[in-house]
Amino acid sequence: MTERGFLDVAMQSAHAFRAIMQAVARPGRVLELGSDLEAPDPLLSSAAAVALTLCDFQTPIWLAPELRNENVIHYLRFHAGAPVTDEPGKAQFLFAMAGETWPAPALLMQGTHEYPDRSATLVIQVAGFAPGDVVLSGPGILSSEPFGVAGLNTSFWAAMVENHARFPIGIDVIFAAPGLVAALPRATEIRLLESV
Amino acid sequence: MRVLSLSDWRDLESYAKEVAGTPHDLLRAPETGLVMLRGRMGATGAAFNLGEATVTRCAVRLVDGTEGHAYVMGRNAAHARLAALCDALLQGKDSGTAVSEMVIAPLEAKLQAAHVETSTKAAATKVDFFTMVRGDD
Amino acid sequence: MYVAVKGGEQAIDAAHRLLDEERRGDRSLPQVTLDQIAEQLTLAVDRVMNEGSLYDRELASLAIKQARGDMIEAIFLIRATRTTLARFGYAEPLDTQSMRVKRRISAAFKDIPGGQILGPTFDYTHRLLDFSLAADAEPAEAARAPSELRSDMPRVLELLGSEGLMEQPSAEAGEPEDLTQDPLNFPAGRDLRLQNLARGDEGFLLALAYSTQRGYGRTHPFAGEIRLGTVEVSFTPEELGFPIVIGEITITECEMINQFKGSTTVKPQFTRGYGLGFGQCERKVMSMALVDRSLRAGELGEERVAPAQDEEFVLSHSDNVQATGFVEHLKLPHYVDFQSELVLLRRMRAEIDIAKDRLEAAE
Structure with missing residues (x-):
C-alpha cells in the first residue's frame, strides 16, 4: 500500500520549501516543518516532506540501510518520481539516521569549481536538537550560533569541518527531527566545543 | 491504459458513466506537468530531445486498497482521474470484466474505426502510376 | 549604467486595455473560439507548438488568439507557460x-x-484564391479507398x-543532452x-x-x-x-x-x-x-x-x-546610454573646433 503524499500539493510543498530555504539561509536555526502527508516507517514525516519538496526524476536518492525498505522506496518513486540508487557517490540526496552508518561525506558528490551546485545533500533524521556540540558562524549568522544534534558524535563534526574546508565545493546537510528542520550548509564555519 | 489514454474524453466520459461514481481516494490528485518527447537521428539512430508535451497524471485507491494509475497527454484532470479509476477497477476480477466490456471494448472499437477512416482516406490519395505508351508502332 | 525611472504605470495599464480592445476587433462579430483555431488554423497551431517546443493544441490555440495571430509572440507565450510546469521525465523515443x-x-x-x-497537401494546387471559402462553402467529404494502407x-x-x-546512423545508447x-x-x-x-x-x-x-x-x-x-x-x-x-x-x-x-x-x-x-x-x-x-x-x-x-x-x-528579445529590447528606454553617447559626440566635435582655432591662431 502506498502512503498518501501532500494532500494540498501546491500549498504544502510551498510551505515546506519555505521552511527548508529558511533553514539553509540561517544555519543552525531550528525551524518548524509540519505537513499533512503520511510517511512510511521509519521515514519521519519531516524528512519525507524534504524528499517530496526537493526531489524529482533528476535527483537520484540513496537510502541508508536502516531506512531502506520496500515501502520507503516505493513511496519516493511514486511521489517524488525519484530513482533510488545503491551507489552513494551517484546520489543527489542521501537519507540517513543519526547514530547509524552512512558514507563519509568526502565520498559523496562534491560538485565542481565550475558547477558547485552539482553536489549531494545529506538529510539526517535525528531525535532532536540541543545546543552544546558546536558553535556555528559564517554567512546567514549574525555573530555566532550555538548548535547541537542528539546522537551525533565528534567524528561527524570533524568530517563537517573538513567539508567546510573544501568550500565552495562540498555537501550540504539538512537535519530532520519530528516536526522540525535545521541545516548546515558547506559555507558554515564550525567550532567544536570541548565537552563533545 | 493505452486505450484509456488514447480515447477522446467525451467517449470515455460517456462509456464510463456507470463506474465514475465508484468510491475512491486520491492517492495523488490530478497534476499537470511535462514530458520531454524524443526522436531518433535518422529515424533509427541515437535519441535526441524533440520538445515537450503536457501530461496529466492521477493515482487513486479503491476502498479495498487497489491502486490505479493514469498518465494522459493534455491537461484534462477529469480524464486522468477517470482513467486511473478504470485502471484500478480493471485489476479486480468482477469489476475488471465489467470495465473491459463496458468501457474498454467500445472505446477500442471507436479508435479502430477512426484509424480505418484515416487510413482509407489517405489510401485514396495513393498515386497509381501508369506509363504513356509511345513509339512509332 | 541603469537608472530606475518611474511614471509609466498608468500609461502601461491603459495601453494594455487598448490592446485588449484592438484584439477583440469589431464587437458586433462573434469572437474566434479556441476550437475554431485548433481545427481550422491547424498549421499555425503546429508552428506555435514546434517553436514553442510544447505539444498542446489547446494552449497553442489560446496563445495565437492572445497574440492576435503574431506567431512569434504566441511562441513566446508558450515558452513562458512551459516554464511554469514541472517535468515528469523523458518519454521513450518516438517510433x-x-x-x-x-x-x-x-x-x-x-x-x-x-x-x-x-x-492533405498544398502541392499540385494552383495557388489561385478560392472564393468559395469566402462564402463559407462546405467542402465535399474526402474520398475513401476500399482498403487501408x-x-x-x-x-x-x-x-x-x-x-x-x-x-x-549510429545508435549509441547514451543519454542525449x-x-x-x-x-x-x-x-x-x-x-x-x-x-x-x-x-x-x-x-x-x-x-x-x-x-x-x-x-x-x-x-x-x-x-x-x-x-x-x-x-x-x-x-x-x-x-x-x-x-x-x-x-x-x-x-x-x-x-x-x-x-x-x-x-x-x-x-x-x-x-x-x-x-x-x-x-x-x-x-x-x-x-x-x-x-x-x-x-x-x-x-x-x-x-x-x-x-x-x-x-x-x-x-x-x-x-x-x-x-x-534582443532585437525588441532596443525599444525599451535607453535614455542614459544615449545621453553618454551624446556627451561623447559633443565633446569630440568641440575638441575639433578647439584644435582648429589653435591652428588658425598659430598661423
Whole structure:
C-alpha cells in the first residue's frame, strides 16, 4: 500500500520549501516543518516532506540501510518520481539516521569549481536538537550560533569541518527531527566545543 | 491504459458513466506537468530531445486498497482521474470484466474505426502510376 | 549604467486595455473560439507548438488568439507557460516506423513499397484564391479507398541501406543532452543540434536551407522520404517501472539523401540529413534536414565555408524568442546610454573646433 503524499500539493510543498530555504539561509536555526502527508516507517514525516519538496526524476536518492525498505522506496518513486540508487557517490540526496552508518561525506558528490551546485545533500533524521556540540558562524549568522544534534558524535563534526574546508565545493546537510528542520550548509564555519 | 489514454474524453466520459461514481481516494490528485518527447537521428539512430508535451497524471485507491494509475497527454484532470479509476477497477476480477466490456471494448472499437477512416482516406490519395505508351508502332 | 525611472504605470495599464480592445476587433462579430483555431488554423497551431517546443493544441490555440495571430509572440507565450510546469521525465523515443501514415512520398524513387501517398497537401494546387471559402462553402467529404494502407510502411532509406549505399546512423545508447537543462556549449553534438533546430525559427531555417541549395555549402539533396502521420507516445513512470502509452501525436518526418562520402576503408555511400517536427510542418522539417546535413560538415570532413555549416552561427541565432528579445529590447528606454553617447559626440566635435582655432591662431 502506498502512503498518501501532500494532500494540498501546491500549498504544502510551498510551505515546506519555505521552511527548508529558511533553514539553509540561517544555519543552525531550528525551524518548524509540519505537513499533512503520511510517511512510511521509519521515514519521519519531516524528512519525507524534504524528499517530496526537493526531489524529482533528476535527483537520484540513496537510502541508508536502516531506512531502506520496500515501502520507503516505493513511496519516493511514486511521489517524488525519484530513482533510488545503491551507489552513494551517484546520489543527489542521501537519507540517513543519526547514530547509524552512512558514507563519509568526502565520498559523496562534491560538485565542481565550475558547477558547485552539482553536489549531494545529506538529510539526517535525528531525535532532536540541543545546543552544546558546536558553535556555528559564517554567512546567514549574525555573530555566532550555538548548535547541537542528539546522537551525533565528534567524528561527524570533524568530517563537517573538513567539508567546510573544501568550500565552495562540498555537501550540504539538512537535519530532520519530528516536526522540525535545521541545516548546515558547506559555507558554515564550525567550532567544536570541548565537552563533545 | 493505452486505450484509456488514447480515447477522446467525451467517449470515455460517456462509456464510463456507470463506474465514475465508484468510491475512491486520491492517492495523488490530478497534476499537470511535462514530458520531454524524443526522436531518433535518422529515424533509427541515437535519441535526441524533440520538445515537450503536457501530461496529466492521477493515482487513486479503491476502498479495498487497489491502486490505479493514469498518465494522459493534455491537461484534462477529469480524464486522468477517470482513467486511473478504470485502471484500478480493471485489476479486480468482477469489476475488471465489467470495465473491459463496458468501457474498454467500445472505446477500442471507436479508435479502430477512426484509424480505418484515416487510413482509407489517405489510401485514396495513393498515386497509381501508369506509363504513356509511345513509339512509332 | 541603469537608472530606475518611474511614471509609466498608468500609461502601461491603459495601453494594455487598448490592446485588449484592438484584439477583440469589431464587437458586433462573434469572437474566434479556441476550437475554431485548433481545427481550422491547424498549421499555425503546429508552428506555435514546434517553436514553442510544447505539444498542446489547446494552449497553442489560446496563445495565437492572445497574440492576435503574431506567431512569434504566441511562441513566446508558450515558452513562458512551459516554464511554469514541472517535468515528469523523458518519454521513450518516438517510433516513426510504426507511424499511422497520412502522407508519405519519396522524390528519389517512383515505385516504393507501400506507394506514394499524397495526403492533405498544398502541392499540385494552383495557388489561385478560392472564393468559395469566402462564402463559407462546405467542402465535399474526402474520398475513401476500399482498403487501408499497409501498416508497416518500409523506409526508403533502409532500402538503400540494405545495399550498403546509405550511411547508417549510429545508435549509441547514451543519454542525449538537453538544452533546456544545460546551457548550449560548442562544439555541440548532433543530438543538441537537432533539438535546437526542432525549436528553431522556420523562416531562419528555410533561408539557411535555401542558401545551401544556391551554393553556400552545397549538399546535393534529394527528398528520400517525407512522412506525415500519428505516432503513439510511451513514457515510463518511475513508480511503475514499465512503459505505458500516454497519448498520440501528429508528426512530420523528413529524411534527405545527400551526396557521397567514402574513405580508404569504406566505399562511397550516400550521406543523410534528418528533420522531425510536431504536427504537419513539411517546410520546417525539410529545412531542418538540409541544415542538419550542412552542420555535419566537420564530421564528414568537409571544409566549413558557408553560414549553414557554421554551428555557432546557426545554433546561436535560430531561436526566435531569444532573437526577438534582443532585437525588441532596443525599444525599451535607453535614455542614459544615449545621453553618454551624446556627451561623447559633443565633446569630440568641440575638441575639433578647439584644435582648429589653435591652428588658425598659430598661423
